[in-house]
Every structure is written in structure tokens, then in C-alpha cells.
Amino acid sequence: MKVVIVGGNALGASLAARLRRLDENVEITIVEKNDYVSFANCGLPYYLSGIIASSDSLFVTPKDELKRKYKLNLLDRTEMIGLDENKKVIFVSDENGEEEITYDYLVLAMGSINNVPPIKIGEGVKYHTLHTVEDAIKLKKALASKKKVAIVGAGFIGLELLDNVLDGKKEIHLFEATNRIASLDEDMSLFALNILKKRGVNVHLNSAIKEMSKEGDKILLHYDNENLEVDDVIMVTGVKPNIKPIEGSSIKLIANRFIDVDDYLRTNNPYIYAGGDLILSTQMISGVKIYAPLAGYANKDARIIANNIMGMEEKRSEVLRTSIFHLLGYAFGRVGLSEDECKKLNISYKCLYSLPFNHVTYYPGAKRLFQKVIFDESGLILGATIIGEVDVPRKIDTLSAIMRKHGTYIDLMNLDLSYSPVYGSAKDGLNMIGFMFDNEVRLGQKNIAPLDFYKKKDSLCILDVRARSDFDNFHFDNAINIPFSELRERISELPNDKTIYVICYTGVSSYNSCRLLSNLGFDVINVQGGHTFLKVLNLL
Numbered sequence: 001m002k003v004v005i006v007g008g009n010a011l012g013a014s015l016a017a018r019l020r021r022l023d024e025n026v027e028i029t030i031v032e033k034n035d036y037v038s039f040a041n042c043g044l045p046y047y048l049s050g051i052i053a054s055s056d057s058l059f060v061t062p063k064d065e066l067k068r069k070y071k072l073n074l075l076d077r078t079e080m081i082g083l084d085e086n087k088k089v090i091f092v093s094d095e096n097g098e099e100e101i102t103y104d105y106l107v108l109a110m111g112s113i114n115n116v117p118p119i120k121i122g123e124g125v126k127y128h129t130l131h132t133v134e135d136a137i138k139l140k141k142a143l144a145s146k147k148k149v150a151i152v153g154a155g156f157i158g159l160e161l162l163d164n165v166l167d168g169k170k171e172i173h174l175f176e177a178t179n180r181i182a183s184l185d186e187d188m189s190l191f192a193l194n195i196l197k198k199r200g201v202n203v204h205l206n207s208a209i210k211e212m213s214k215e216g217d218k219i220l221l222h223y224d225n226e227n228l229e230v231d232d233v234i235m236v237t238g239v240k241p242n243i244k245p246i247e248g249s250s251i252k253l254i255a256n257r258f259i260d261v262d263d264y265l266r267t268n269n270p271y272i273y274a275g276g277d278l279i280l281s282t283q284m285i286s287g288v289k290i291y292a293p294l295a296g297y298a299n300k301d302a303r304i305i306a307n308n309i310m311g312m313e314e315k316r317s318e319v320l321r322t323s324i325f326h327l328l329g330y331a332f333g334r335v336g337l338s339e340d341e342c343k344k345l346n347i348s349y350k351c352l353y354s355l356p357f358n359h360v361t362y363y364p365g366a367k368r369l370f371q372k373v374i375f376d377e378s379g380l381i382l383g384a385t386i387i388g389e390v391d392v393p394r395k396i397d398t399l400s401a402i403m404r405k406h407g408t409y410i411d412l413m414n415l416d417l418s419y420s421p422v423y424g425s426a427k428d429g430l431n432m433i434g435f436m437f438d439n440e441v442r443l444g445q446k447n448i449a450p451l452d453f454y455k456k457k458d459s460l461c462i463l464d465v466r467a468r469s470d471f472d473n474f475h476f477d478n479a480i481n482i483p484f485s486e487l488r489e490r491i492s493e494l495p496n497d498k499t500i501y502v503i504c505y506t507g508v509s510s511y512n513s514c515r516l517l518s519n520l521g522f523d524v525i526n527v528q529g530g531h532t533f534l535k536v537l538n539l540l
Helices: 009-022 041-049 063-070 133-143 156-165 186-198 295-309 339-344 392-404 409-413 429-443 450-455 468-473 488-493 508-519 530-536
Strands: 002-006 027-032 073-076 079-084 089-094 097-102 105-108 112-114 148-152 171-175 202-204 209-215 218-223 226-230 232-235 239-241 272-274 323-327 330-336 350-354 369-375 381-388 461-464 479-481 500-503 524-527
Touching: 002 009, 009 027, 009 063, 009 105, 009 295, 041 133, 041 156, 063 073, 105 295, 133 232, 148 156, 148 226, 156 171, 156 323, 186 202, 186 323, 186 330, 186 369, 186 381, 186 450, 186 530, 218 232, 272 295, 323 392, 330 392, 339 369, 339 381, 350 429, 369 392, 369 429, 381 392, 381 409, 392 429, 409 429, 450 530, 468 479, 500 508, 508 524
Parallel strands: 002 027, 002 105, 027 073, 105 272, 148 171, 148 232, 171 202, 461 479, 461 500, 500 524
Antiparallel strands: 079 089, 089 097, 112 239, 209 218, 218 226, 323 330, 330 381, 350 369, 369 381
């Protein structure tokens, strides 16, 4: 049996290795247009900062080692230029000309290419991208002499790039065509925006660059009726499937961009498979098709395709799109649906916020986490965003594992997590989120998201239960101050004909105050996250 794989890296190289482990006799050919077959795309930003010292470290497995270990026919610097599905032949081109390669099974693993927006590029204008090792080598050399740099695109790649080139010597301008950082919900995007601005990054949201022109040795950016002169431009506006090699074939596409595959990753031709960045995924919670070009899915696809070619039928599972990125000392983790996605899909939801420390506060070095977990009305976990300096991957991955089993707030309450003062708390922050939902169910506890409270604060009756000294330092003009420790003795000072919004430092004392007041017949709502959350959003 002859299997031809077009493309290497996460899908192609992993697939070849899996096939060889399954069958010593299958003839495996990889056609790769670049000079390398297996490199770490995700490591490119860290080469720019020097965290990864040598570009050689970005090559996961050298091509000669791949060939030797897995008995591969490796055609590098060779590009697929055509396909004859009836004859089971692909046409390839290299420096020596063109040739035909026959196959029994063909796997399309070309991955993605840069998705550059429609910008008018003037004569002589050159910009950088960050998609290959060559891109990273050229960019690192160029940035050494540049003082004013524009990064176009505030997605994961753009932010991790910024994280690794922000050295205190460069003036960085970050452009994003939407009103969100990294497609985060409004509140979490404000969190990221605040971090960026504190570090001196010039952030331009809702700013689509229309034109780039040459001005001497500078580049002039034209956007929103404004101009900005910079030394260099790095275009990191996302990726799209590389479907050029199959143009003109009968392989079915979705929206003229994505290769259509079945649950087994077969195209409409049963002898041709595709996966990774070329296809759409089904979001597990919503059932909606999404584009999720992540290395983890490509590696899983490699195993699935290899198994199916060898007759070991395996379906591709739905995805939660669990992801994480690092930005200026903070980890931003996401899993499942965002609040914005719930709104777009008309899914009824509620958000719960908590601000736990990563371990007990009496043990030195405790750091606060900012947790937002989204539920449906029944308590099913729909998604989450967690931000913090430490421990974020553990929390997000725990949620992901629970959500794979359609977990609810009850599962959060009953999570059996390891505890030591060095590593956690007896009541973990995820347990607490479950308890909060349970309090809504059993006690009728009412909560409001911090940003929702802020937007209508001027028309609300607000009770601030912080200590007088904290209140005097800052408070909302229309707030009443009664510290929680004095609340029972001063109940008569509160109106009993209004809904009272109770706020404190983090949402804990305000919750306790809500329970006291609710038990006495008051209509009260707890402001989740309190002043601490509003402060990190730069709203105070």
C-alpha cells in the first residue's frame, strides 16, 4: 500500500510516524514544499526573545532522522501542483522539474497560510509575517535595529509576538480591527487592555489599516482617517487553509475555504483524507462548526487518519477549543463558549466570577486568579476564562476534563482536588464557583457581573460593606457605607423599598452581607468580584 502525505509538521510528520508504527511494509511518501518537515510553529515567538536561543531548537525532528527512524520517502522542497483523482496521481514540482506520484491513499496536510487582510500595499513597502522558521530568523534580525514597530493583529500569535519583542526600548503599536483583544469577552478584553497599556503598548482597537505606503526608510500606515509612521510592520492577522494544491479538483469545500470531511476525516473521495488547519471542527457545546487551527487537534487528526487508513475505524471527536496564551506575566486560559458566543447563538446563560488565590494566603507568595465560568440555566458548564500569573493551566485543564463529560456545577462542588498550603486551598476556587451556583439554586442568591454593575451603577442603590478607611480611599458617589462588621446594628439605615446592590473588595464580604440582609427580607444583589475586579479592568 502506498500512502502519500502532502505536508509535514504536526499533521503530516505525526501521521507518517503513526503509519510506520502500525505497519512496517506500507510505502510512505511525504511531499513538503519547504526545506524542513517537522518544526515548532508555536515556538517562533520565543526565538525572537532569545528564550529559545537557537533556531535549530525549533526543528522537532531533523528530516534525515525522520527518514531513518520511520523509513520514509521524503521529498522536501517539492510542491504539489495538481491532482488526478481518477488515476490516483498527484503532480509535483521541484528544482528539477515536474513528475507524477501515484498513491493508494492521499492525505492532505498542507496546513495553513497567512490570512492577510485587504490592505493597499504601496510600491516598495515590505512587511514581516511570522509563520515559518525563515520568517522568525528574518524578523529577529530586522527588529534588532528598529525602534518603532506596528504589530497588526491582536490574536494569540500577535500577543505572544508582542510578549517577546516588548523590551522597553521599542515603541510598540498594536492594531486590531475588532473591539476585542484575542476575541475575549468585553470584561476579559478590558483586563488584557489594561495590562498592555500599563506596559506602555499603544493599542488601537477598531482600527483596520487601509493602506501602507513608503516614506523614505519608514512605513506610513493609513487607518481611521489617521496616519502613523513606523520603522517596521509585522502582519499577524491569523491564518487560513492552504487549499491551493487542490484547486480545480473535485474535492468538496465548505465556503470555498475549508476542506469538507466526514467524521473519519475522509473527503468526498474515500481515498483522500484531510485534517488539521485545512478543516472545520464541531464545537462540542453548541454543535456549531468553527475554525480551530491548533496543534493539538492536528496531532490527534494524524492518529485518527492513520488508524482509518489501516482499517482501525476511529471518529474525530468534537472540540472544546481549550487554549491558553501568555501576555506580560499573565496566562489567559479559555475553554468552551465565551459569553459573546452564547449571545450570538442565543444560548441562555449566566456568568459567575470568583477571585481566589492560587494557594492559602498564610503561605507566602499567594497570587490571585480571575475566574469567569459560564453556565446554562440548568447548571451545565458552557465555558470559562481564567486569568492569572500562576496556576491557570491547571484550572482550565480541569474544567476541560469535566466539560468533556458534560459536567455541571455539582461536579465543581464535588471536585476532589489535591490540597497543601503550598499548592492550593481546602476549598479550591473551582469548588467555590460550584458553591456559588448552588447558592443561586438553593438560596435564591442574586448576583450581577462586575461590568454589568459598572455600566448602570449611577442609577442603583449601592451598599459598600468595606471598612471605612477603604471606602474613604475610593467609593461610588451614590454608595452607602456600612462595614459588614457593623451591618446588624445599622440595619435601620437601609431602605427596605429598593433593590440594594452590595459591593466589597472581592465579593466575599458582600455575599455574606447579602445573606444577612436577604434573611431579613431585603432584596439584595451581590456585585461579583467587587472593587478588585473593576480595578483590573481599569474602571476605577
